[in-house]
Amino acid sequence: xxxxxxxxxxxxxxxxxxxxxxxxxxxxxxxxxxxxxxxxxxxxxxxxxxxxxxxxxxxxxxxxxxxxxxxxxxxxxxxxxxxxxxxxxxxxxxxxxxxxxxxxxxxxxxxxxxxxxxxxxxxxxxxxxxxxxxxxxxxxxxxxxxxxxxxxxxxxxxxxxxxxxxxxxxxxxxxxxxxxxxxxxxxxxxxxxxxxxxxxxxxxxxxxxxxxxxxxxxxxxxxxxxxxxxxxxxxxxxxxxxxxxxxxxxxxxxxxxxxxxxxxxxxxxxxxxxxxxxxxxxxxxxxxxxxxxxxxxxxxxxxxxxxxxxxxxxxxxxxxxxxxxxxxxxxxxxxxxxxxxxxxxxxxxxxxxxxxxxxxxxxxxxxxxxxxxxxxxxxxxxxxxxxxxxxxxxxxxxxxxxxxxxxxxxxxxxxxxxxxxxxxxxxxxxxxxxxxxxxxxxxxxxxxxxxxxxxxxxxxxxxxxxxxxxxxxxxxxxxxxxxxxxxxxxxxxxxxxxxxxxxxxxxxxxxxxx
Ligand code: AHR
Numbered sequence: 419x420x421x422x423x424x425x426x427x428x429x430x431x432x433x434x435x436x437x438x439x440x441x442x443x444x445x446x447x448x449x450x451x452x453x454x455x456x457x458x459x460x461x462x463x464x465x466x467x468x469x470x471x472x473x474x475x476x477x478x479x480x481x482x483x484x485x486x487x488x489x490x491x492x493x494x495x496x497x498x499x500x501x502x503x504x505x506x507x508x509x510x511x512x513x514x515x516x517x518x519x520x521x522x523x524x525x526x527x528x529x530x531x532x533x534x535x536x537x538x539x540x541x542x543x544x545x546x547x548x549x550x551x552x553x554x555x556x557x558x559x560x561x562x563x564x565x566x567x568x569x570x571x572x573x574x575x576x577x578x579x580x581x582x583x584x585x586x587x588x589x590x591x592x593x594x595x596x597x598x599x600x601x602x603x604x605x606x607x608x609x610x611x612x613x614x615x616x617x618x619x620x621x622x623x624x625x626x627x628x629x630x631x632x633x634x635x636x637x638x639x640x641x642x643x644x645x646x647x648x649x650x651x652x653x654x655x656x657x658x659x660x661x662x663x664x665x666x667x668x669x670x671x672x673x674x675x676x677x678x679x680x681x682x683x684x685x686x687x688x689x690x691x692x693x694x695x696x697x698x699x700x701x702x703x704x705x706x707x708x709x710x711x712x713x714x715x716x717x718x719x720x721x722x723x724x725x726x727x728x729x730x731x732x733x734x735x736x737x738x739x740x741x742x743x744x745x746x747x748x749x750x751x752x753x754x755x756x757x758x759x760x761x762x763x764x765x766x767x768x769x770x771x772x773x774x775x776x777x778x779x780x781x782x783x784x785x786x787x788x789x790x791x792x793x794x795x796x797x798x799x800x801x802x803x804x805x806x807x808x809x810x811x812x813x814x815x816x817x818x819x820x821x822x823x824x825x826x827x828x829x830x831x832x833x834x835x836x837x838x839x840x841x842x843x844x845x846x847x848x849x850x851x852x853x854x855x856x857x858x859x860x861x862x863x864x865x866x867x868x869x870x871x872x873x874x875x876x877x878x879x880x881x882x883x884x885x886x887x888x889x890x891x892x893x894x895x896x897x898x899x900x901x902x903x904x905x906x907x908x909x910x911x912x913x914x915x916x917x918x919x920x921x922x923x924x925x926x927x928x929x930x931x932x
Contacts, residue, residue: 440867443824444844444854447873453845455501455816456779457770458809459560461735463508464543465534465788466750472786472795473551474543481798485550486543490800491786492554494793498806499813502605504560504734504781505548509533509615511607512566516576519544520595533615535749545580549601558605560734560781565609565631565648566617574634577606581638602641605779607734608632608671612648613657621660624648628661632670646732646779647671650716652678658716662723673730673778676716680706680738680762691740691754692891696861699758699890700832702738703859706762707837709736713773720776730778733770737782737790738762751788756893757902757924759790760804760885764841764857764926767812771843774820782809794896801894804902807885811904811928814853818845821852830860839865840921851880852931858921861890869917871931877915878932882907886925 462468475481475488482489506514510533518527519541526541552559561580563573578588580603589600608631610616612624619627628647637643647665650657661667661674682689682702689698713731720729740753763782770777782805783789792806820843827840839860846852858865871877884907892901907927909920921927 439826439828440840440865441826442840442842442854442856442867442869444852444869444871445822445824445873446846446852446871449819449821449846451775451820453771453774453815453818453820454778455499456558457767457774457777458499458812458816459502459504459779459781460495460500460557460785460792461504461508461781461783462785463534463788464506464510464514464531464539465508465784466747466752467787467795468784469543472788472793474547476542484554486547487551487554488795491793491795492551494800494802494806495555495557495785498792498810499816500555500557501816502558502560502779502781503552503555503785504562504607507562507610508735509611511562511610512564512568512612512616514564515568515572516545516564517572520546520591534751535747537749545576546595546597559601559603560605560607560646560779561603562607562610563631563635565612565627566615570631570634573631574636577603577635577643578638581641583639600638600641602639604641604644605646606635606643607646607648607675608635609648611651611677613651613654616648621657622664625661625664629666629670644673645671646673646675646734649675649677649732653712653715655715655719658719662720662729667724668728671729673732674720675732675734676712677735678709678712678733679736679783682740688739688741691743691759692756692893694758694891696832699861700830700835700837702758702762703765703830704835704837706738706765709766709769713769713777717773717776727775731773731776733777733780735783736766736780739789753789754893754895755791755794755803755805756891757804757885757887758890760808760902760926761857761859761924763790763805763808764812764855765859767808767815768841768843768855768857771815771820771845796896799896801896802900802903803894804885807902807904808926811883811885811926812855814847814928814930815843815845815855818847818853820845828865839863840867850932852877854929854931855926856919856921856929857926858923861924863923865921867919867921869919871915871917874915877912877917879910879912879917880930880932882910882930883928884922884925886922890924
């Protein structure tokens with residue numbers, strides 16, 4: 419009896435302690451940085467069924483389309499909120515010759531897509547089709563030029579073709595191909611992964627090349643290019659240091675990229691998208707959290723060379739990379755997408771928000787049918803993935819003022835390893851509403867969190883949404899009801915300027931407050 423009393427006393431204390439320790443303080447009076455909506459950007463490469471079958475079906479297709487572009491995909495991405503789209507790669511960018519993709523489609527030359535399945539690329543989707551896609555999506559184009567195997571002249575002429583309103587051979591060519599007005603493309607990648615598939619260059623060599631190519635990619639009329647230099651992979655701090663030191667930051671480039679993929683195991687065995695153990699789930703989440711350290715360290719280097727913060731960090735490839743679905747072409751990188759992937763997206767987006775003073779754009783890889791996709795298609799069918807719903811939920815943070823948060827989180831522990839159970843970010847939009855996103859990474863246990871809106875005397879809870887499912891490997895698939903979607907959420911108690919929130923296990927929540 420005594421023992422039971424003692425035991426139950428200890429238990430209650432530990433419950434009280436564990437609920438008291440989860441706390442988010444939202445500093446409502448300290449917001450000064452905008453969360454650029456471009457942090458919520460996307461990436462589409464000529465890879466597998468991203469472009470062909472994903473976005474592009476051609477005008478003669480029986481699948482409903484406008485000028486060859488799938489209507490269902492455009493509608494879904496507009497619903498989700500797609501601020502920009504990066505194209506044509508990826509590794510494909512540095513073997514792409516843009517002039518092959520203009521003019522009458524039946525006269526365009528073909529090429530071999532050596533990186534992705536060795537398939538024949540017929541170039542039926544080229545510059546005009548991409549610009550029309552961006553127009554239909556109402557998204558900013560982000561074009562990555564070919565520095566690896568293309569010439570300076572080729573890159574220079576592409577920019578002229580897109581942006582000049584003068585009389586010139588390139589503008590004549592554009593007009594002959596049916597486009598009178600320049601498009602005014604702003605975001606311009608000066609090569610992709612030039613340390614690897616984009617030319618296997620050293621940082622020192624690339625820095626010189628990038629300066630040369632950048633010199634000849636000109637500003638036309640009042641359009642100012644925002645040039646994105648190829649940055650490091652993962653923790654290649656030498657690459658970042660060299661580019662910031664030798665690359666003429668702020669003049670030759672306004673942004674520098676970072677690529678980091680979450681891989682549960684390693685490059686040769688990444689792991690299944692849908693069949694995984696708790697140990698693998700834990701490993702995925704801790705590798706995702708590594709993004710925090712990467713951003714912090716790269717930003718520290720940037721701060722030393724660019725204390726005025728003129729250069730943006732552009733995370734133009736990120737997301738989770740699994741083994742391909744059994745039976746699919748290994749070069750097509752087609753993978754399913756579960757609630758685990760949604761958690762990966764939420765954690766990364768919270769981190770980009772946290773560092774939004776430097777992170778000015780990010781592009782998840784890739785939009786349709788490839789890697790951590792928003793959308794999967796199968797002939798005329800379309801599936802919205804759990805990641806789609808996270809992006810739609812986080813639309814609340816687009817162009818809002820980031821409110822710094824202080825987080826005290828209990829740990830999610832497994833076999834002696836631990837990571838914080840909670841991820842969060844907060845922002846205030848122009849209409850005065852405060853949005854708080856909170857995720858509980860623990861797949862086994864609900865968490866109770868107290869949130870203080872410091873700087874306000876009282877707060878009103880307007881509405882909430884939740885993304886969760888019974889199992890962490892739940893996913894949406896063709897021909898069945900959605901298992902993972904956003905639902906309304908109201909497990910919130912308000913007291914003055916504080917809230918208590920009960921977050922179910924493995925869930926992502928959005929709270930709208932006033
Ligand atoms: O997104 C797939 C590939 O990953 C891209 O082509 C390349 O840039 C990266 O290695």
